[in-house]
Amino acid sequence: MNPVAVVLSTAGGVGLIGLALLDAFTALFSHVKRRMLSHALVRAAWSTCHRLPGTGALGLAGPVSILIVLASWVVMLAIGWALVYWPWMPGHFLHTAEPDAPGSSLRDSLYFSLVTLATLGYGDISPLSGWLRMVAPLEALLGLGLLTGCVSWLLSIFPVLSRRRALAYEIHLLEEVRIDPDDPGPPSPLPCSVYADLTSRLVASERDLVTFPITYYFHDDDIRFALPAVMGHLLELAEEARRQVSVPEVHFHGGLLLRAIDDFAASIAERFRLPDRGSTREVLEAYARDHADW
Helix, strand or coil: CCHHHHHHHHHHHHHHHHHHHHHHHHHHHCCCCCCCHHHHHHHHHHHHHHHCCCCCCHHHHHHHHHHHHHHHHHHHHHHHHHHHHHHHCCCCEEECCCCCCCCCHHHHHHHHHHHHHCCCCCCCEEECCHHHHHHHHHHHHHHHHHHHHHHHHHHHHHHHHHHHHHHHHHHHHHHHHHCCCCCCCCCCCCCHHHHHHHHHHHHHHHHHHHHCHHHHHCCCCCHHHCHHHHHHHHHHHHHHHHCCCCCHHHHHHHHHHHHHHHHHHHHHHHHCCCCCCCCHHHHHHHHHHHCCCC
C-alpha cells in the first residue's frame, strides 16, 4: 500500500474511532445538548415507528433505539480500528493459521479488530510490530470500557422508566378522584404534602430526561402509566391549587408545581424538537401528540 493510502486509511480509522468515542461519551456521561450521531439515529427510529401501520409500533422505538445506538458504536469502532490495521496487514502480523486468499487483508483487519474489541483474543492473528502490539491492547481496553459503560447505562434506564410510570399513575389516580362522578361537591384542594411530592418527583423526571434522553423514546401503551398523557391533568391540578388564594400554603405549593411544570415543558421542547414558542399547555399537548398511540 502506497504512503498516501496508508495516511488516508489511518486518518479515516482514527476519525471513526474518535467519532464513536465522542458519541458514546456524550450519550453515557455528558448532559451537554449536542446533536450527535446517536441522537439522529434515535430520532430516525422514532419517526419510522410513527409511520408504521397498526398499533404498538411506538412501543418498539425505545428498545430498538438502544440496539441501534449500541450497534453503531461497535460498528464504528470495529471499522475504525480495522482501517488502522489494514495498511500493515498481513506483513506486520503473525498468522498462526494458513493466510486467506490474496486481497483479503481488509477482511483479516476487520476480523482482528472485532476479536480484539470483544476481548476474545483467539490468537490466530497477532501483531508483530512494536507499536501495533501497543495499539491492539488499547483497543481491547476501549472495548471493555464500552461494554462496562453500556451495561451500567442499561441498568440505569429501567429505574428511570419505573419512576416516570409511577408518577404518571399517581397523577392518573388523582385525576380520577378529582372528577369522581359519585362526589357531587366541587373539587377540593389537595394536601400541601401531595403538591410538594408531585413537584419533587416531576423535577426528578425532568432531570432523568436530561441525564438519559433516550428514555423519552420509550412509549407506554397503557395510558395510566404514560406521563405524556397525564401532564395536562397535572397542569390543571397546579392551576387549581394556585387559585386557592384563601389557603396560602396550597396557593404557594401550587405555584411551585406550576414553575416545575413550566421548566419541564421548556426542557423537553428544547431537547426533543417540540414547539418551544407556545405556552406550557401547548408544549404539553405536543408532547402528548408525539407519544399518542392510545
